Amino acid sequence: MFSYISKRLLYFIPTFFIISFAAFGLSKMAPGDPVRLALGASDTGAGQSTEMMANEQAYYDMAEKLGMNLPTFYFSFTSAAVPDTLYRIVKSAERDNLARLIDQYGNWPQIEKYYHSLKAIEVGLFSITGDSSNFAQKNKVRQNYGALLATYEHDRIEFAIGQMVEAVQIPTMAPIKAQVLQVEQSYKDVVAMATPSKNLIPSFQWFGFNNQYNFWMFGNAPLFSNPEEHPNKGYGFLRGDFGISYKDKRPVTSKIGEAIGWTLMLNMIALTLSYLISIPLGVQTAVHKDSRFDKVSTIIMFALFSLPSFWIATMLINYFTTSQYGMNLFPTFGVSSPSINENSSFFAFLLDRIHHLILPIFCMTYGSFAYLSRQMRGGVLSVLRMDYVRTALAKGLPHEKVIWKHVFRNSLIPIITLFAYLFPAAISGALIIEIIFQIPGMGKLSYEAIIGRDYPIVFTVLMFSAILTMVGNLAADMMYALVDPRISFSKK
């Protein structure tokens, strides 16, 4: 048994890392710039030069704080055309666009020159004092400069460069004429000296341990150090540093800590209720097999099992929480009324809570209760077929006693162990209900984080639900072995 548990715990490690790769890879593939998300404000690129420089500085500071200026992973296995320094271009949109250009032309030296000549225009634009004579031209250059940073299609680049060259023909734009012509020339070089075949040569690059994944997982603070000594260092996921939410800058730990309480409470209530109803119901239907009671309840259980909970939730909200149908019995959303505050009595508080939670808990309960009672019925039926039950009846034991002492106990085993499987499933199942009823639990938190690309939270939630699933599966297997001596995990 011990060796079995330790073996299973060992399997946690690869699973944990595979999920971390998946979560990390997903965040890298997501569109949008995490640094910009974390900064919150979207800088438009326009405005005074000093303001823009400040924005740039803030951008690089944030990138460094998030570790986004590091290489992505320990190694890369790309084509020889991709330089090993591409990660140093921090802005993800520009980097992705350059990668596309490399994929098309395969000549990094020329592309790099083109990129730098393009960047020079940005600086050059500030040296021109804007007035009414060059306002339109200056805008044209700026727009096309932005377009060039985001496009890799030949026709569009030609068009944008053409527009820029046209705009710098007037004398007041002369200071950046040279830069624009330089862009035109360097792009011509890119096309002329293209080596797309370089994209077919694989190349392996090792970046070392100073990379984004390593930073997220292990942090960059010294191994045994006090967080107060290094306030600007990351401690990494494994040391409990889950980062800061992009959305409201609060630590992920505290956000999840608040949310998990709600989810746990809802699930505990819902699961307890389903067990309390389903066990007696399952026994009764199995004992009175083929009676009318059994037939009707079997059909109802089956229907409940197939009823989509988001449909039921929508209908309940529509019909029981609005005055539309004259049945405004429950509050629509949330977990408490605005009238309840610290001064309210505990009883009023409790009543208000219950009032808010009846509908969500009903929606969470009926599905698992239907499933459980069907399982319970099946379990009792299979035990009833056993020889020892027949023996007990044959030797004249009262029917009731056989049912509750012999059958009930033995058929309870699979139902109890189902708990460990149900629990992790319930956590993600609560997602549906939490979103519809606006309950601030884990489900709502993770859904909003995924939609809002708040990756520090998404990472943490994904990792924790995976751990919970693994622990749940292990616990279920353990319980099987504990309650049923016929099951043994040690090799004989």
Next chain:
Amino acid sequence: MATKEIPVTVKKDQDQSYKAIVVRQFKKNRSAVWALRFLFFIIGVGVFADFLANEKPLYAKFEGVTYFPVFNQYAIDLGIATKPERFNTIYDWKKVEYESVIWPPIPYSPTTQDKLNRDYKGPFEEQRVESTRFKHWIGTDKLGRDVMAGLIHGARVAMLVGVVSMSIASFIGIILGSFAGYFGDDKLKVTRITLILMLLTLPFAWFFGFQVRSYAIADSLNGGLLVLIGQMFFSLIIAAAVLLVPYLISRPLKRFPALGKQITIPVDILVSRFIEIFVSLPSFLLILSIIAILKAPNLYLVMAIIGLTSWTGIARLIRGELLRVRNLEYIEAAHALGYSQARTIFRHAIPNSLTPVLISIAFGVAGAILTESFLSFLGVGVPPEQVTWGSMLSAARSVPQAWWLAIFPGFAIFITVTIFNLMGEGLTDALDPRLKK
């Protein structure tokens, strides 16, 4: 060696083959049989959706010319016909003055916006339609789209979700599960040199198949399912071609005893571990996060992702079956006849263990339809103009008085899910060995 079938001398109802017993058992289950009939009905609705609900007439004669607009649209989509000139100037098919016309039962497409009946017209409210022929039988939504037309075309989406996601899941599950079950931990032997060369070439196969073509694949995401499958298939062929190289190189090298030593690959352990890891993934959150990073919502991709995350049950079943089958005499006979491994697995072992997988597929379809409709309910992964049961249901959330938007699509989901669950139950009972006598 081809064997002719032995002429059947027993009467059909005495047929004692496994399949016949299963079919007989299944037929005894009345609710499952009814579920199957309903399923045929829903499949029919899905397949003929364009003929059941369409804003274009099935047959129309105007200005002295006869048209078959719905058929014509199919021909255009297939590229075997061109759009008649006259059609370009028709903006509303209801306004055309017909000499004679046959409308589909529901004369609206799911996307048709009936401007006169906007803002949630209920079935019992007064509707501004020409005649009862054009009535919105179960109401309209905010944009004046017919709910019945949406239900009919939603059936197609639901069936597609089931077919696409479960095909993917079955493909992966059957391949992985059968390899694990058939080879076990002791049957797959390769020479040392082949293994080493293969492992060394694997990164290159990935590089040429997927890394080099990553932009082509990424761009194909916007081009629909067939383009994506085509691109993926092409990538797989390239990867397979690259892996052929070490295989060919290793053939002459096998003769050296040090290199040609046989190594057993524990396929079962590897696959089982892989399944174990996969089961631990929080699948719904994962699906949600994958779909959230897509640049453009795409229904087919949603189906594919659902399929990619739900193959483990099938793989486990097939593995268990094949662990049993591989020790049976007929597999031994296949070996004795000198059949190749591939032929034994695909022609003899797998077909005989597929029946239990049907159970898993039936329940899997129910789950896939639920997942998809919940995703559309949340508005994730569906293009805004696409009408699905889930997206119709979500409209009911903001407008409680539109009860028809909550009842009908929800009921459609419920019925479909129930049908598949009933069939899964029926199959479970029919395949139960205790019932075989």
